Amino acid sequence: IVEQKELHENNEVPIVLLDEAQLYSKEQMEKIRLVSDTRKIKFVITLHKTEKEDIVAKEHFQTRIWESIELVNANQSELKIYIQKKLMKANLFDAANMFQQKNIALIYKITNGNYRDTNKLLYTLYEILNWYVKNEPSSIKYNAIANKHIEMAALHTGLLDG
Template sequence: MKSNIFKNSKNVFLDIVNAEDYIQIDRVSKMYHSFKDSVNKPLKMLLLYGKPGTGKSMFLTKLYHDLLSSRIVYLYQTPILDDSEFFKTLAKDILDVKYQGDLNFTQFMKILENRALDYVPIVLLDEAQLYSNFLIEKIRLLSDTRKIKFVITLHKTEKEDLIAKEHFQTRIWDSIELKNASASELKVYIQKKLMKANCFDSANMFKDSSVKLIHNLTHGNYRDTNKLLYILFDIYSHYHENNPAKINTISISNKIIEMSAIHTGLIHV
Protein backbone atom coordinates (compact mmCIF):
# COMPACT_ATOMS: atom_id res chain seq x y z
CA MET A 1 0.00 0.00 0.00
CA LYS A 2 1.20 3.49 -0.85
CA SER A 3 2.10 5.84 1.99
CA ASN A 4 -0.73 8.08 3.03
CA ILE A 5 0.04 11.37 1.27
CA PHE A 6 -3.14 12.88 2.62
CA LYS A 7 -2.11 12.97 6.26
CA ASN A 8 0.67 15.50 5.64
CA SER A 9 -1.56 17.48 3.33
CA LYS A 10 -4.18 17.67 6.05
CA ASN A 11 -1.76 19.24 8.52
CA VAL A 12 -0.84 21.95 6.03
CA PHE A 13 -4.28 23.42 6.48
CA LEU A 14 -4.33 23.54 10.27
CA ASP A 15 -5.61 26.98 11.27
CA ILE A 16 -2.41 28.21 12.87
CA VAL A 17 -1.05 31.72 12.46
CA ASN A 18 2.56 31.13 11.58
CA ALA A 19 4.61 33.65 9.63
CA GLU A 20 6.67 30.90 8.07
CA ASP A 21 3.58 29.32 6.56
CA TYR A 22 2.39 32.61 5.15
CA ILE A 23 1.55 32.28 1.47
CA GLN A 24 1.41 35.48 -0.45
CA ILE A 25 -0.40 35.65 -3.72
CA ASP A 26 0.78 38.37 -6.12
CA ARG A 27 -1.87 40.91 -5.31
CA VAL A 28 -1.39 40.65 -1.54
CA SER A 29 2.37 40.59 -1.95
CA LYS A 30 2.27 44.03 -3.60
CA MET A 31 0.02 45.34 -0.86
CA TYR A 32 2.29 43.91 1.76
CA HIS A 33 5.39 45.62 0.45
CA SER A 34 3.54 48.89 0.10
CA PHE A 35 2.32 48.58 3.68
CA LYS A 36 5.77 47.67 4.93
CA ASP A 37 7.20 50.79 3.28
CA SER A 38 4.51 52.88 4.94
CA VAL A 39 5.71 51.71 8.34
CA ASN A 40 8.99 53.48 7.73
CA LYS A 41 7.28 56.72 6.83
CA PRO A 42 6.45 59.34 9.51
CA LEU A 43 2.98 58.09 10.22
CA LYS A 44 0.84 58.14 13.30
CA MET A 45 -1.17 55.00 12.65
CA LEU A 46 -1.71 52.23 10.10
CA LEU A 47 -4.95 50.41 9.63
CA LEU A 48 -5.36 46.96 8.19
CA TYR A 49 -8.96 45.92 7.72
CA GLY A 50 -11.06 43.32 6.02
CA LYS A 51 -13.64 40.64 6.59
CA PRO A 52 -12.83 37.74 8.92
CA GLY A 53 -10.64 35.14 7.27
CA THR A 54 -9.05 37.44 4.72
CA GLY A 55 -5.59 36.99 6.24
CA LYS A 56 -5.20 40.07 8.44
CA SER A 57 -3.64 38.22 11.37
CA MET A 58 -1.31 36.35 9.05
CA PHE A 59 -0.43 39.61 7.35
CA LEU A 60 0.31 41.28 10.69
CA THR A 61 2.36 38.32 11.92
CA LYS A 62 4.39 38.34 8.72
CA LEU A 63 4.95 42.09 9.11
CA TYR A 64 6.07 41.60 12.68
CA HIS A 65 8.61 38.97 11.69
CA ASP A 66 9.89 41.05 8.79
CA LEU A 67 10.25 44.20 10.89
CA LEU A 68 11.75 42.47 13.84
CA SER A 69 15.24 42.51 12.42
CA SER A 70 15.25 46.23 11.69
CA ARG A 71 12.80 47.87 14.10
CA ILE A 72 11.64 47.72 17.69
CA VAL A 73 8.26 46.10 17.21
CA TYR A 74 5.71 44.54 19.53
CA LEU A 75 2.89 42.29 18.45
CA TYR A 76 -0.25 41.79 20.52
CA GLN A 77 -2.28 39.08 18.86
CA THR A 78 -4.71 38.78 21.74
CA PRO A 79 -6.44 42.00 22.70
CA ILE A 80 -5.75 43.30 26.22
CA LEU A 81 -9.17 44.47 27.11
CA ASP A 82 -8.52 45.98 30.53
CA ASP A 83 -7.21 49.58 30.30
CA SER A 84 -4.80 49.30 33.24
CA GLU A 85 -3.48 45.97 32.03
CA PHE A 86 -3.03 47.37 28.54
CA PHE A 87 -0.92 50.32 29.75
CA LYS A 88 0.99 48.17 32.23
CA THR A 89 1.89 45.76 29.39
CA LEU A 90 3.02 48.64 27.17
CA ALA A 91 5.02 50.16 30.03
CA LYS A 92 6.71 46.86 30.70
CA ASP A 93 7.44 45.99 27.04
CA ILE A 94 8.26 49.39 25.61
CA LEU A 95 9.57 51.32 28.61
CA ASP A 96 10.76 48.36 30.66
CA VAL A 97 8.78 49.64 33.67
CA LYS A 98 7.14 47.11 35.94
CA TYR A 99 4.31 49.04 37.49
CA GLN A 100 2.63 47.83 40.63
CA GLY A 101 -1.08 48.49 41.00
CA ASP A 102 -3.31 50.11 38.43
CA LEU A 103 -1.79 52.15 35.66
CA ASN A 104 -4.08 54.58 33.95
CA PHE A 105 -3.63 56.50 30.75
CA THR A 106 -2.42 59.71 32.45
CA GLN A 107 0.18 57.85 34.50
CA PHE A 108 1.39 56.01 31.39
CA MET A 109 1.69 59.28 29.45
CA LYS A 110 3.78 60.75 32.26
CA ILE A 111 6.12 57.78 32.23
CA LEU A 112 6.37 57.99 28.44
CA GLU A 113 7.19 61.71 28.55
CA ASN A 114 9.88 61.15 31.18
CA ARG A 115 11.54 58.47 29.08
CA ALA A 116 13.43 59.96 26.23
CA LEU A 117 13.30 57.16 23.61
CA ASP A 118 15.61 57.62 20.66
CA TYR A 119 13.43 55.38 18.53
CA VAL A 120 9.73 55.05 17.81
CA PRO A 121 8.50 51.62 18.84
CA ILE A 122 5.90 49.99 16.61
CA VAL A 123 2.98 48.33 18.34
CA LEU A 124 0.93 45.88 16.29
CA LEU A 125 -2.55 45.29 17.67
CA ASP A 126 -4.58 42.45 16.21
CA GLU A 127 -8.36 42.24 16.56
CA ALA A 128 -8.61 45.89 17.58
CA GLN A 129 -12.36 45.86 17.11
CA LEU A 130 -12.52 44.12 20.47
CA TYR A 131 -11.09 47.13 22.29
CA SER A 132 -13.52 49.48 23.95
CA ASN A 133 -14.20 52.86 22.43
CA PHE A 134 -12.54 54.55 25.38
CA LEU A 135 -9.37 52.52 24.97
CA ILE A 136 -9.37 53.14 21.23
CA GLU A 137 -9.62 56.86 21.98
CA LYS A 138 -6.64 56.60 24.31
CA ILE A 139 -4.67 54.71 21.66
CA ARG A 140 -5.49 57.54 19.26
CA LEU A 141 -4.13 60.10 21.76
CA LEU A 142 -1.02 58.00 22.24
CA SER A 143 -0.40 57.86 18.52
CA ASP A 144 -0.76 61.64 18.38
CA THR A 145 2.34 61.99 20.58
CA ARG A 146 4.31 60.28 17.77
CA LYS A 147 6.23 58.45 20.43
CA ILE A 148 4.55 55.14 19.63
CA LYS A 149 3.41 53.99 16.22
CA PHE A 150 0.35 51.78 16.09
CA VAL A 151 -0.57 49.28 13.42
CA ILE A 152 -3.99 47.88 14.07
CA THR A 153 -6.20 45.34 12.36
CA LEU A 154 -9.98 45.60 12.31
CA HIS A 155 -12.74 43.38 11.09
CA LYS A 156 -14.60 45.28 8.46
CA THR A 157 -18.10 45.49 9.80
CA GLU A 158 -20.48 48.37 10.14
CA LYS A 159 -19.36 48.99 13.67
CA GLU A 160 -15.68 48.89 12.81
CA ASP A 161 -16.23 51.28 9.93
CA LEU A 162 -17.69 53.69 12.44
CA ILE A 163 -14.71 53.28 14.74
CA ALA A 164 -12.36 53.90 11.87
CA LYS A 165 -14.29 56.98 10.90
CA GLU A 166 -14.56 58.51 14.33
CA HIS A 167 -11.18 57.74 15.77
CA PHE A 168 -8.75 57.24 12.97
CA GLN A 169 -9.99 59.07 9.94
CA THR A 170 -7.64 62.05 10.31
CA ARG A 171 -4.81 60.11 11.89
CA ILE A 172 -4.37 57.09 9.72
CA TRP A 173 -1.54 57.58 7.41
CA ASP A 174 -2.14 54.48 5.43
CA SER A 175 -4.75 51.77 5.32
CA ILE A 176 -5.15 48.55 3.45
CA GLU A 177 -8.23 46.49 2.93
CA LEU A 178 -7.68 42.78 2.57
CA LYS A 179 -10.18 40.90 0.45
CA ASN A 180 -11.06 37.29 -0.23
CA ALA A 181 -9.12 35.48 -2.92
CA SER A 182 -10.35 35.00 -6.45
CA ALA A 183 -10.59 31.45 -7.82
CA SER A 184 -7.23 31.68 -9.55
CA GLU A 185 -5.63 33.21 -6.45
CA LEU A 186 -7.13 30.46 -4.35
CA LYS A 187 -5.60 27.83 -6.59
CA VAL A 188 -2.20 29.47 -6.26
CA TYR A 189 -2.68 29.72 -2.50
CA ILE A 190 -3.63 26.04 -2.10
CA GLN A 191 -0.91 24.73 -4.38
CA LYS A 192 1.80 26.98 -2.92
CA LYS A 193 0.81 25.95 0.56
CA LEU A 194 0.95 22.24 -0.29
CA MET A 195 4.15 22.50 -2.26
CA LYS A 196 5.81 24.41 0.55
CA ALA A 197 5.14 21.32 2.70
CA ASN A 198 6.45 19.05 -0.10
CA CYS A 199 2.96 17.66 -0.81
CA PHE A 200 3.43 17.80 -4.58
CA ASP A 201 1.06 14.93 -5.40
CA SER A 202 -1.76 16.53 -3.45
CA ALA A 203 -1.02 19.92 -5.00
CA ASN A 204 -1.33 18.45 -8.49
CA MET A 205 -4.73 17.02 -7.67
CA PHE A 206 -6.26 20.51 -7.56
CA LYS A 207 -7.62 21.17 -11.04
CA ASP A 208 -9.43 24.34 -12.04
CA SER A 209 -12.86 22.73 -11.70
CA SER A 210 -12.29 21.52 -8.15
CA VAL A 211 -10.78 24.87 -7.11
CA LYS A 212 -13.78 26.59 -8.66
CA LEU A 213 -16.09 24.47 -6.54
CA ILE A 214 -14.03 25.22 -3.42
CA HIS A 215 -14.13 28.92 -4.27
CA ASN A 216 -17.90 28.77 -4.71
CA LEU A 217 -18.22 27.22 -1.29
CA THR A 218 -15.75 29.42 0.60
CA HIS A 219 -16.03 32.61 -1.50
CA GLY A 220 -12.25 32.72 -1.43
CA ASN A 221 -12.11 33.10 2.32
CA TYR A 222 -8.77 31.75 3.50
CA ARG A 223 -9.97 30.57 6.88
CA ASP A 224 -12.94 28.70 5.40
CA THR A 225 -10.69 27.25 2.72
CA ASN A 226 -8.22 26.00 5.30
CA LYS A 227 -11.01 24.45 7.32
CA LEU A 228 -12.53 22.82 4.25
CA LEU A 229 -9.25 21.44 2.98
CA TYR A 230 -8.30 20.13 6.39
CA ILE A 231 -11.50 18.07 6.47
CA LEU A 232 -11.13 17.14 2.82
CA PHE A 233 -7.72 15.59 3.38
CA ASP A 234 -9.00 13.98 6.54
CA ILE A 235 -11.73 12.25 4.49
CA TYR A 236 -9.20 11.32 1.81
CA SER A 237 -6.97 9.91 4.50
CA HIS A 238 -9.87 7.89 5.88
CA TYR A 239 -10.74 6.45 2.47
CA HIS A 240 -7.09 5.77 1.76
CA GLU A 241 -6.84 3.63 4.85
CA ASN A 242 -10.25 1.97 4.78
CA ASN A 243 -11.57 1.99 1.25
CA PRO A 244 -8.94 3.09 -1.26
CA ALA A 245 -11.08 2.02 -4.24
CA LYS A 246 -13.34 4.97 -3.55
CA ILE A 247 -10.70 7.59 -4.28
CA ASN A 248 -8.28 8.46 -7.03
CA THR A 249 -5.06 10.44 -6.79
CA ILE A 250 -5.45 12.20 -10.13
CA SER A 251 -7.87 14.88 -9.13
CA ILE A 252 -9.84 16.00 -6.13
CA SER A 253 -13.31 14.53 -6.12
CA ASN A 254 -16.19 17.00 -6.09
CA LYS A 255 -18.11 14.55 -3.95
CA ILE A 256 -15.45 14.69 -1.23
CA ILE A 257 -15.28 18.49 -1.50
CA GLU A 258 -19.03 18.62 -0.94
CA MET A 259 -18.83 16.11 1.90
CA SER A 260 -16.18 18.31 3.53
CA ALA A 261 -18.37 21.36 3.03
CA ILE A 262 -21.29 19.56 4.67
CA HIS A 263 -19.10 18.60 7.61
CA THR A 264 -17.71 22.13 8.05
CA GLY A 265 -21.14 23.69 7.72
CA LEU A 266 -20.49 25.46 4.42
CA ILE A 267 -23.29 23.38 2.96
CA HIS A 268 -26.47 23.02 4.97
CA VAL A 269 -28.38 19.81 4.39
Protein backbone atom coordinates in the same frame (compact mmCIF):
# COMPACT_ATOMS: atom_id res chain seq x y z
CA ILE B 1 12.96 43.35 21.43
CA VAL B 2 14.59 46.73 21.42
CA GLU B 3 15.69 48.49 24.57
CA GLN B 4 13.74 51.64 25.49
CA LYS B 5 17.03 53.55 25.84
CA GLU B 6 18.08 52.57 22.31
CA LEU B 7 14.74 53.73 20.89
CA HIS B 8 14.97 57.04 22.72
CA GLU B 9 18.55 57.69 21.60
CA ASN B 10 17.64 57.11 17.95
CA ASN B 11 14.33 59.03 18.16
CA GLU B 12 12.56 55.87 17.03
CA VAL B 13 8.98 55.00 17.85
CA PRO B 14 8.21 51.32 18.54
CA ILE B 15 5.59 49.68 16.35
CA VAL B 16 3.08 47.25 17.83
CA LEU B 17 1.24 44.82 15.53
CA LEU B 18 -2.34 44.06 16.53
CA ASP B 19 -3.97 41.21 14.62
CA GLU B 20 -7.68 40.37 14.50
CA ALA B 21 -8.60 43.80 15.90
CA GLN B 22 -12.29 43.19 15.18
CA LEU B 23 -12.19 40.78 18.14
CA TYR B 24 -11.00 43.44 20.60
CA SER B 25 -13.54 45.05 22.92
CA LYS B 26 -14.51 48.71 22.61
CA GLU B 27 -12.66 49.33 25.86
CA GLN B 28 -9.46 47.76 24.52
CA MET B 29 -9.70 49.77 21.31
CA GLU B 30 -10.21 52.96 23.32
CA LYS B 31 -7.08 52.20 25.38
CA ILE B 32 -5.14 51.59 22.17
CA ARG B 33 -6.40 54.93 20.85
CA LEU B 34 -5.29 56.70 24.03
CA VAL B 35 -1.82 55.14 23.89
CA SER B 36 -1.63 56.01 20.21
CA ASP B 37 -2.42 59.64 21.07
CA THR B 38 0.79 59.84 23.10
CA ARG B 39 2.73 59.24 19.87
CA LYS B 40 5.14 57.09 21.90
CA ILE B 41 3.97 53.94 20.13
CA LYS B 42 2.65 53.32 16.61
CA PHE B 43 0.13 50.59 15.92
CA VAL B 44 -0.41 48.47 12.85
CA ILE B 45 -3.92 47.10 13.12
CA THR B 46 -5.27 44.27 10.99
CA LEU B 47 -8.92 43.30 10.95
CA HIS B 48 -11.51 41.51 8.90
CA LYS B 49 -14.41 43.49 7.55
CA THR B 50 -17.28 43.05 9.96
CA GLU B 51 -19.90 45.17 11.66
CA LYS B 52 -17.28 45.81 14.34
CA GLU B 53 -14.97 47.54 11.91
CA ASP B 54 -16.86 50.74 12.71
CA ILE B 55 -14.84 50.86 15.94
CA VAL B 56 -11.72 51.54 13.89
CA ALA B 57 -13.59 53.67 11.37
CA LYS B 58 -14.89 56.09 14.01
CA GLU B 59 -13.74 59.66 13.63
CA HIS B 60 -11.25 59.53 16.52
CA PHE B 61 -9.43 56.66 14.76
CA GLN B 62 -9.89 57.94 11.22
CA THR B 63 -7.69 60.97 11.84
CA ARG B 64 -4.92 58.65 13.01
CA ILE B 65 -4.97 56.26 10.07
CA TRP B 66 -2.03 56.90 7.74
CA GLU B 67 -2.79 54.17 5.28
CA SER B 68 -5.47 51.58 4.74
CA ILE B 69 -5.00 48.46 2.65
CA GLU B 70 -7.92 46.24 1.77
CA LEU B 71 -7.29 42.71 0.58
CA VAL B 72 -9.94 41.64 -1.87
CA ASN B 73 -11.03 38.07 -2.48
CA ALA B 74 -9.14 36.03 -5.06
CA ASN B 75 -10.51 35.32 -8.50
CA GLN B 76 -10.50 31.68 -9.69
CA SER B 77 -7.02 31.71 -11.21
CA GLU B 78 -5.56 33.48 -8.15
CA LEU B 79 -7.29 30.96 -5.90
CA LYS B 80 -5.75 28.07 -7.84
CA ILE B 81 -2.28 29.60 -7.48
CA TYR B 82 -2.92 30.27 -3.78
CA ILE B 83 -3.95 26.65 -3.11
CA GLN B 84 -1.04 25.22 -5.09
CA LYS B 85 1.54 27.48 -3.43
CA LYS B 86 0.13 26.71 0.01
CA LEU B 87 0.43 22.98 -0.62
CA MET B 88 3.86 23.19 -2.23
CA LYS B 89 5.17 25.31 0.63
CA ALA B 90 4.14 22.43 2.91
CA ASN B 91 6.00 19.99 0.58
CA LEU B 92 2.69 18.48 -0.52
CA PHE B 93 3.54 18.44 -4.23
CA ASP B 94 1.40 15.39 -5.01
CA ALA B 95 -1.59 16.96 -3.27
CA ALA B 96 -1.10 20.20 -5.22
CA ASN B 97 -1.28 18.23 -8.46
CA MET B 98 -4.48 16.46 -7.37
CA PHE B 99 -6.59 19.63 -7.69
CA GLN B 100 -8.26 19.89 -11.07
CA GLN B 101 -9.98 22.95 -12.51
CA LYS B 102 -13.41 21.57 -11.55
CA ASN B 103 -12.22 21.38 -7.92
CA ILE B 104 -10.96 24.96 -8.01
CA ALA B 105 -14.24 26.12 -9.57
CA LEU B 106 -16.21 24.43 -6.78
CA ILE B 107 -13.96 25.83 -4.04
CA TYR B 108 -14.34 29.28 -5.58
CA LYS B 109 -18.13 28.90 -5.75
CA ILE B 110 -18.23 27.88 -2.08
CA THR B 111 -15.75 30.45 -0.72
CA ASN B 112 -16.19 33.26 -3.25
CA GLY B 113 -12.38 33.44 -3.23
CA ASN B 114 -12.20 34.34 0.47
CA TYR B 115 -8.77 33.22 1.72
CA ARG B 116 -9.90 32.52 5.28
CA ASP B 117 -12.83 30.39 4.14
CA THR B 118 -10.58 28.62 1.62
CA ASN B 119 -8.11 27.75 4.39
CA LYS B 120 -10.92 26.48 6.60
CA LEU B 121 -12.28 24.40 3.75
CA LEU B 122 -8.87 22.94 2.84
CA TYR B 123 -7.99 21.99 6.42
CA THR B 124 -11.34 20.26 6.83
CA LEU B 125 -10.96 18.57 3.44
CA TYR B 126 -7.63 17.09 4.53
CA GLU B 127 -9.10 15.92 7.82
CA ILE B 128 -11.82 14.13 5.86
CA LEU B 129 -9.34 12.63 3.39
CA ASN B 130 -7.09 11.52 6.26
CA TRP B 131 -10.05 9.73 7.81
CA TYR B 132 -10.67 7.91 4.51
CA VAL B 133 -6.99 6.98 4.16
CA LYS B 134 -7.01 5.43 7.65
CA ASN B 135 -10.48 3.86 7.66
CA GLU B 136 -11.60 3.25 4.07
CA PRO B 137 -8.51 3.56 1.87
CA SER B 138 -10.07 1.75 -1.08
CA SER B 139 -12.94 4.25 -1.36
CA ILE B 140 -10.86 7.27 -2.40
CA LYS B 141 -8.73 8.17 -5.39
CA TYR B 142 -5.11 9.00 -4.75
CA ASN B 143 -4.58 10.98 -7.96
CA ALA B 144 -7.53 13.39 -7.81
CA ILE B 145 -9.80 15.16 -5.34
CA ALA B 146 -13.47 14.24 -5.58
CA ASN B 147 -15.87 17.17 -5.49
CA LYS B 148 -18.04 15.22 -3.04
CA HIS B 149 -15.22 15.44 -0.48
CA ILE B 150 -14.98 19.21 -1.01
CA GLU B 151 -18.75 19.42 -0.52
CA MET B 152 -18.48 17.33 2.66
CA ALA B 153 -15.83 19.72 3.98
CA ALA B 154 -18.01 22.71 3.08
CA LEU B 155 -20.99 21.20 4.89
CA HIS B 156 -18.87 20.42 7.94
CA THR B 157 -17.47 23.97 8.13
CA GLY B 158 -20.86 25.59 7.55
CA LEU B 159 -19.86 27.07 4.20
CA LEU B 160 -22.68 25.10 2.56
CA ASP B 161 -26.13 24.53 3.96
CA GLY B 162 -27.25 20.94 4.19
